Amino acid sequence: MRHFGHISPAVREGLFFKEPCEFDAGSSSRMLSAALGATLYSPATRPRLADDVIKQAGHGVVSMVLCLEDSIDDAEVVGAEANLVRQFADLDARDAEVPLLFIRVREPEQIPDLVQRLGDSVRLLSGFVLPKFTEDRGELFLEALTAAEADSGHRLFAMPVLESPELLHLETRGETLRGIARTVDKYRERVLALRLGVTDFCSAYGLRRAPDMTAYDVQIVGAVIGDVVNVLGRADGTGFTITGPVWEYFRLQERMFKPQLRRSPFMGQAEELRAALIEHDLDGLLREIELDRANGLLGKTCIHPSHVLPVHALSVVSHEEYSDAQDILRPERGGGGVLRSAYTNKMNEVKPHRAWAERTLQRAEVFGVAREDVGFVELLAAGVTT
Numbered sequence: 001m002r003h004f005g006h007i008s009p010a011v012r013e014g015l016f017f018k019e020p021c022e023f024d025a026g027s028s029s030r031m032l033s034a035a036l037g038a039t040l041y042s043p044a045t046r047p048r049l050a051d052d053v054i055k056q057a058g059h060g061v062v063s064m065v066l067c068l069e070d071s072i073d074d075a076e077v078v079g080a081e082a083n084l085v086r087q088f089a090d091l092d093a094r095d096a097e098v099p100l101l102f103i104r105v106r107e108p109e110q111i112p113d114l115v116q117r118l119g120d121s122v123r124l125l126s127g128f129v130l131p132k133f134t135e136d137r138g139e140l141f142l143e144a145l146t147a148a149e150a151d152s153g154h155r156l157f158a159m160p161v162l163e164s165p166e167l168l169h170l171e172t173r174g175e176t177l178r179g180i181a182r183t184v185d186k187y188r189e190r191v192l193a194l195r196l197g198v199t200d201f202c203s204a205y206g207l208r209r210a211p212d213m214t215a216y217d218v219q220i221v222g223a224v225i226g227d228v229v230n231v232l233g234r235a236d237g238t239g240f241t242i243t244g245p246v247w248e249y250f251r252l253q254e255r256m257f258k259p260q261l262r263r264s265p266f267m268g269q270a271e272e273l274r275a276a277l278i279e280h281d282l283d284g285l286l287r288e289i290e291l292d293r294a295n296g297l298l299g300k301t302c303i304h305p306s307h308v309l310p311v312h313a314l315s316v317v318s319h320e321e322y323s324d325a326q327d328i329l330r331p332e333r334g335g336g337g338v339l340r341s342a343y344t345n346k347m348n349e350v351k352p353h354r355a356w357a358e359r360t361l362q363r364a365e366v367f368g369v370a371r372e373d374v375g376f377v378e379l380l381a382a383g384v385t386t
Helices: 009-015 029-035 051-060 074-094 110-124 134-151 170-185 198-204 219-230 269-277 281-293 304-312 319-329 352-367 378-386
Strands: 017-018 038-043 062-067 100-104 126-129 157-162 194-196 300-302 338-340 347-349
Touching: 009 017, 017 319, 029 300, 038 051, 038 304, 051 062, 062 126, 074 110, 100 300, 110 126, 110 134, 126 134, 134 157, 134 170, 157 170, 170 219, 194 219, 198 219, 269 338, 281 304, 300 304, 304 378, 319 347, 319 352, 347 352, 347 378
Parallel strands: 038 062, 038 300, 062 100, 100 126, 126 157, 157 194
Antiparallel strands: 338 347
C-alpha cells in the first residue's frame, strides 16, 4: 500500500516531486508509525464490515480501528466480538488488500481471546488499541499483548490511548505521565504510536468544542496535549509518535464565526472545493491538522471517511520544506552554522533545526514531496475527483 495509491499513476506523477513509498503490515515500526495517517474508526458491530474495510482501502485509507469500546453499547460487546471473527475470516478468504487493521478492546483479557478466535485470519491484524491507558492498566494490556503475540507467532503492535482523568487533572498529571512513560519505554518495540482521547478530556469538564474551534482553542485540552508532547514526544530518541485528536463534525451546522479558509489558495475551479469544505465544517479540521503538526503530532484519529483526504493532503511535505530539510542535513553541515534557505525567505540554523529536518524527511518518505507548484488544494482536488 501507499498514500495516494488510489490516484492513477499519471495524476500522481503530476502532483509529486517525490512520490510516497510503498509499505505493508510487515514494514518496520519506524515506517508504520509515521505512515498511519488518518486512522479511521469503525464500530465492530457493522454487519458488512469486511465490505467497508475493502471499500475504504480503495479510497486511500491505510489504517483502521475496529472498535469494541466507546462506539458500541455495553450489551453489544459479545455480538461485536463474534462479528469481528466472522468479518476477519471473510477478508482472509477474499485475499483482498486491506489497511493496517487494529482492534480497540475494553479489557486486557480480550486480546488473547480474540487472537485465538481469529485463527489464521490473525495475519490481517496489525495490533490493538488500548483505552484509558495508565501505568497500572497499561502494564496489564501490554502483558496480554506480548503473550498473544508469542502464542500466535504473529507480530502485534499496541496503540495506547491517553484519555484518563488522572492525566487531565493537574494534581495527578505529572506522576501519571511519568508512569505512562515508564510503561511504554519498557515495551517500546511494541508501541507503534500514542493516541490522544480528547473527547474524554472534554467530558471530564462537561465541555464540547464547536466546529468553529480546534482542540487547541479549549485551553485545558491544549495544556494536556502540550504536556504529553513534552514528556512523550521528545526528539532525543526517547519519544514516540503521538497522533492528533479526533475531529467530531461531519454535517452542516449553523456557524457562529466566519469561515477560516482563505479564498486566495482556492481561486478558479478550486473555489467549489473551498465551498464544499466549508459546507461540511472541514475548514476547522484543516486548521486543527496544521496545529497538530505545529505541536509535534503526526496522523489523526478520524470518525468519517471525508476526513481522511484532508489529513493526508496536509501531511505531504512541501517542496520548500523538503529543500530546507535536505540542506540542513547535508554531511558538510555536520559542524553546524547558519545558511539562507534555497527559497531565500528564511534562516536555516543547522543544529537547532536538525531534529525537525529528520522528522520532515521521515514524513516525506511515506507521504511524498509535492512538486514546487503543487499545494494542498491540488492534492485535495485530485483525491476528490479521482
